Amino acid sequence: MKLRIWHSYQIATWQPNLWDVVAVLLLFLAFAFLSWGATQMTAPYQMGEALAVNLSPSALPYYILRTILRMLIAMFFALFFTFTLATLAAKNKHARHVIIPIIDILQSVPVLGFLSITIVGFISLFPNSLLGPECAAIFAIFTCQAWNIFLGFYQSLRTVPPLFEETAHVFQLSPWQKFWRLEVPFALPSLIWNMMISMSTSWFFVVASEAITVNKEKILLPGIGSYIGVAIMHQDIAAIVYAIIAMIIVILLYDQLVFRPLVNWSEKFKSGENEEPQTQSWILRFLHRTRLLKLIGELFAILFDEFVNLSFFQRKKSRKTISLDIPPFILKFIVYLWYFVIITLSLLGFILLMHFIYQTTSLTEILHVFTLGFYTTLRIMAVVIVCSVIWVPIGIWVGLRPRTAHYVQAIAQLFSAFPMNLLFPLVVIWILKYKLNFEIWCAPLMILGPQWYMLFNIIAGTSTIPQNLRHAAKNFGVTGFLWFRRFIFPVVFPYFITGAITTVGGAWNATIVAEIVNWGTTSLKASGLGSYITQVTAQGSFAKVALGLGVMCLYVLFFDHLVWQPLYNLAAKRT
């Protein structure tokens, strides 16, 4: 029998090539930047102290670095949160009954709401340091990243094919080994995809979460969000244009250097057979070409191997395991106790909240907020309809042309990552110039970002039509309205619904920044739930923030369960 020591010959013959030098330099640079940025985060800080923001373009790279750092830290916590709690929810029925509904509701709370609620706590946690506001901002970014990663991972864990489960069982993997060898790899494509989408959406909220107002005190954390905020305050159009250009560059780099390589890499984990990789990545090809990085990759593989096989998590070797024999009635008792505690706590919370809101606000205020919610709903409905009328035909047209679709998809993907609130000032200038009615013209602002999801989905849906079906339709002379009704519509409808749901969700989130915008000292305000929440947050009135957020949640949940879910189910049944 031949014996081989795996891969050692590669180490023996390793000679650096040019690619290695480039790669090492790049890596070194990235690490240096990140660690320097990290040291800046704990700088001493007193409340009320003004943080100067430099509007010169040369300061932008530093600000962007700080912003990216925040996003990465938030992502780390989002992953940790997902790996622990989503796993718990997937494995334990009783935990699931509590966790999933909570996540479902949190998902519909507009992200920026979290900021206003948590910032005070964080500041008191780290007095005299910038770490408090930093944590609050990171937490806000975390909340816009975590939920879809969480739900995606949870969904994957729940759908691990029983065959794999059995294999793991037959070969007696320990739970720890099973998690890393089976569950995480199975979930990886969806995990990576959701992570990347989360990173994209967080740009939008980063811009809004770095300039924090606490008790009428404005804290500007160094970052691109503050840069924009200050530029708006000073009515500095040039600075805004710099920020937009910088943002475009960053998003392009992110797409090429991070997004594509990761998605490309994760495609090998897909369980479907004979699937060609969808995404091409030159950076991944480049990394494959460097020898050193290949070695580093192998080193990581070995480390991961050791990590999976940590002896602490090994199944004990003896055939008889010491099973903890808890009598069933005690188990039952624990379960009942768990539900009792949960129900009591939520009732208590509900009563306290109601009491609090009732004490500090009035019934008229509550009614008023509901009316505002109605206005906002009208706006969202209107823009989504307009958006559908525009993008559905274009999407279908593009989707039917594979080559065009390829490019348009890539461009739309970039657009969707771009924080459209950077463009708000430009729109505001335009609105001010022509003295337009902001009650109406704030609506397009809401859809500026989320509209791309609609386009995405329509193109994706149309592209799924196989070539031979299209030929068949042509062959039988199916054209005109018949072509639309019997051919295109049934295929695209489910995708349209998915697109619409995402778009509406995005629009609700955007209301908070879109219904009230500033330019210098001028402030444009539309009556709606979003502007209400923004205003009461600035006033620091906790009860009203809670009221506004609660009402928004109700609206979102109401439409989710009464309109979108049934439509989605209908669409899902067709396919």
Added chain:
Amino acid sequence: MANLIELRNIKKIFKKDAEQELLVLDNVSFSLKEGEILAIVGRSGSGKSTLLRIIAGLSKPSAGQALYQNEPITKPVPGISLVFQDFALMPWLTVLQNVELGLEALGVPRKERRQRALKAIDTIGLDGFESAFPKELSGGMQQRVGIARALVVEPEVLLMDEPFSSLDVLTADHLRSDLLDLWSDEKKKNNGILLVSHSIEEAILLADRIVVFGSNPGHVQAIVKVEIPHPRDETSPEFRKLVDRIYTLMTTEEKIIGKGKKEIDLGYRLPDAPISQLIGLIELIAEEQETDQAVDLPKIADELMLDIDDLLSLTEVLDILHLAKEAEGDIKLTEAGLQFEKADILLRKKIFATHLLMYVPLVRHIYNILNASHNQRVSKKHILTDLEEYLSKDDAQRVLRIIIEWGRYAELFAYDDSSEELNLENPE
């Protein structure tokens, strides 16, 4: 010789709820001896796979015991490993990593793990594919990985659940003979193989003894010793004789139990039998059936390249419908069957409809409900609830799916998928 695995009066009951129980295996006792290859054959639904899962420790018997090294099996143990029908390779792990999986679980150090895995890969003939991913491999190669993965942990007992049934005939042949070669090298170690097989020929080719399973509920009907020396020749007369004998055993079980004529009730677990296959089989039998001669089932299985359990499902249905008669490994069309074969499409539908109403109580039941209801409709749920009194949830759904297909073909009733209702209407 000592027993590796000993089964004592195994009974398996699937509980649907507090009141309803479904007996899947009844009183199964046999043993796997050291150094032995034992094959299990039987109709679909005779609980063969359930039994294998019990031995693998994936499922617990409701009564009786499965013993390994004289200790009851309650969970998967290191000495027993399993080769899956659908390979069950992790698509994100390379061939090498897949093979290493079981060793990782045993806590084998990295270096030794790698050596043993490489050796197993070499042995099974996958040298050169170590770093490939499963989807790059053909089915036969994938199953080789499955076998290497099961062998690398050096099990005393190797369980195989229809390991060659997802492969094409040529590949399966090749892999089977490789397995035999491998086995004769290993035989000195006194390890045993327990194989659930989808084909009688395969069972005879490989096994020292064959356990023939009867169905409803699954029970051991006979244990047949194979005393043909290796290498066995499929065309030799003694081989053919054994094939015939096992077919006969499998098709005459009803008479042994003493039911005599087949009468089925509402809760009969109808086997899978798509219309097109039924018709195809009738036509084939008619072709083979010269004047009054009954047709040999093995011959048909060969010609159609059908798995034994699939073929027996079809013949069972023809038998129930009184379109053909199966007995002692033979099958013969009845008068009605011959008439059906000669008829045009409309007449065929009519004959099929009459026979369905006459011989399948469930069809009669549905038909009566539809005629009695004022709008000539009934929800699928309603029928399913009726069926679930007798069958498991999955089986009830499967049976109803077959019945709906038959009913649609016979134009006895229609089914609307969006409202999930059965009705008597003809589509406009």
